[in-house]
Amino acid sequence: MFNSSFDAVIPIVCVVLAALAAMAAEAFRGKGERMPIGLLGLVGLVAAGVSSALLWNRNAASFGVLVADNFGLFVTGILVVVGILTILFSSEVLERDGIPAGEYYALMLFSLSGMIMMAMANDLLVVFVALEIMSIAVYVLTGIRRDKPEATEASFKYFLLGAFSSAFFLYGIAFTFGVAGTTRLDAIGELMAAQAMVDNPLVLLAMGLLMVGFCFKISVVPFHMWTPDAYQGAPAIVTGFMSTGVKAAAFAAFARVFLSAFEPYIADWAPAIWVLAALTMIVGTVVGVAQVNLKRMLAYSSIAHGGYLLVGLLSANEVGKAAILFYLAAYAVTNLAAFGVIAVLGARDQGNDELRDYAGLWHSRPALATLMTVSLLSLGGLPPTAGFIGKWYIFAAAVSAGYYGLAIIGVLTSVISVFFYLRVVVMMFMKDREVAGMPAQVSGLGMAALAVAIAAIFYLGILPTQVLDLAARSISTIF
C-alpha cells in the first residue's frame, strides 16, 4: 500500500492479476499438460479477501470513483467466498465435462473482478464498466460447453437481453448526467438532496431507466425472461456462480445507487419497487411450482429470492439495513451449495438435473442427499438455517417499515416455495430409483467445499448475531 489513492483497487488488482496469470498459464500449457490453474485463482481470491480485511474501516477511496467503504468490502467478502467455493467445486467438474480450464478460470476471475468493482463503484460510469466486465465474461461462461446446443442458446439469449438492458442502463446514466451534470454518486446525492422537492421529470426518467437496467441483472419480474433459460442451459457450476455472484454484485450497486444517490426521491421510487417486489415474489414462486427440471426450478427460486431482496431494499430502516447484506450472504452460500450438488451429480453427456433423476438419492448417496436437503430447506427459509434468519429479518423490517402487504405476500410465497423445495426432498428420500446411471465418484475437494457451504448455512442460521452486526455496520457507510 504505497500510495493511499491506490488502496481501494488492491482487491480488484489481486483478482485481475490472478486472471491474467490463468490466461498466460493456459497460453503456455503444453498439449495435454495439466496445470493447477485453479490454484492461481484461489491465491488471487485469498489475497483479495485479505486485502479487503485490511482495508476494513479505513474508507479508502481511489481516484474518487472507487470507494472501499465497509459496504463495498462486505460485498467483496461475499464475492470472494463465492469465487473460492466455485473454484473448489469446479476442479473435478471441468475435467469430467471437458471444459477448458484456463479459459474457464480466467473468465470467472475477470467476472469476479468486475463484480468487486461494481460493489465499490462510486460513479455511474464505473458501475457501467464494471457491469460489462462482469456480464461479458458470464455470457461466455454460460456457453462454455460449446458442444451443447442448449448452452449456446442460453448464452446467446443472455447476451442479447443483457446488451438490451445495458442500453437502458446507459440511457439512465445519460439522463442522470443531464440533470446533475455529474456521474459521481456522492455529488448526485448532494444535488438530489438540494432539489428533492422539485418535481423534475428527467430525474424520474433517469431513475426508471437505471432501475430497469439493474432489474434485468438481478432478474426481477418482468425483466426475468432470460433467467430460466440461461440458468438451465449453463453448466450447473456456472449457474451457481452467476446466480449468486452476479446477483450479489448487481444488488450491491443497485442499493448503493438508490439508497445513497437517489435516496431523496425515495417517495417516487418506492411504489415502483413495491410493485416489482410483489410481482417477483409471486411469479417466481408460482411458476417455480410447475417446474420439473431442478435447475429451472432453482432459477425461479432465485427470481423469488430477488423479490425478497427488493423488500429488504424498500424497508431499509434500522432493521432492514442489516437484513439486506445478511440475506445476500445467506442466499449466496445456500444457492451455491444447491448448485454445487447438482454440478457434482451431473455427467458429461447428461445433466442429471431433472427432478426424477433425484429419486432415491438418499439410498445411493446419503451424504449428497443430506447436503442438498439442508440447502433446499435454507432456500425455503426453515430454521435453523441461514435462509430462515435472512427471511425473518427481511419480513421484520418490512413490518416495522409499514409494508404489511409485502410482508404478507412474502410469507405466503415462502410457504408455497417450501412445497417445491420439499418435493425434491421427498423425491430423494422416499422414492425409489427409476433411472440408472448416476455418476461414479465425488472428489474430496468438491465434498469439502460443500461441507464448508453447509457449515456456513448452519453458522449463519444458529449464530447470526456477529454477521448481522457486521452487516448493519457495513451498510451504514452508504446511507
Next chain:
Amino acid sequence: MDGWLGFVIMSVLGVGFAAVMIGLSVLLGPRNPTPEKLAPYECGMPAVGDARERHSVRFYLVAMIFLLFDIEIAFLYPWAVALRDLGWAGFVQVLTFFCVLTVGFVYVWRKGVLDWGPVARRAGDPVQKKAA
C-alpha cells in the same frame, strides 16, 4: 408537468419530421422500377450467388482482434499527445494497459488464431477442438 412539454415538442418534431420526409418522397417521387434497379447493389457488378454464405470463423476472430488493437491505438494516440502533461503516472498507467493487452495477445498467438494455413494448427486450438 412543465418539464414534460419539452419532451412532447421534441418527440413530435422528431417523429413528425421523419414522417413528413418519407411521406413526401412516397407521394411526390417518380417510380419506374426495372429489374436492374431492383437488383441488389453490388458496386455496379451483377450480383453473384447468395449473400448468406458461410465464412470461416477465422474472419470473426481476426476482426475481433483487430478491434482490440484498434482501440489500443485509440488510447495510445491521445496519451502520446499529452505525454508531458501526464508525466510518469500516465506512463505507468499506459504501460499497465499495454501489459494487460500483451498477455491477451500472447494468449491469442499461442492458441493459433494467427496461424492462417490449413495446416500448422496447434493442438488445443479452440477452433479445432471437438467434443471428444
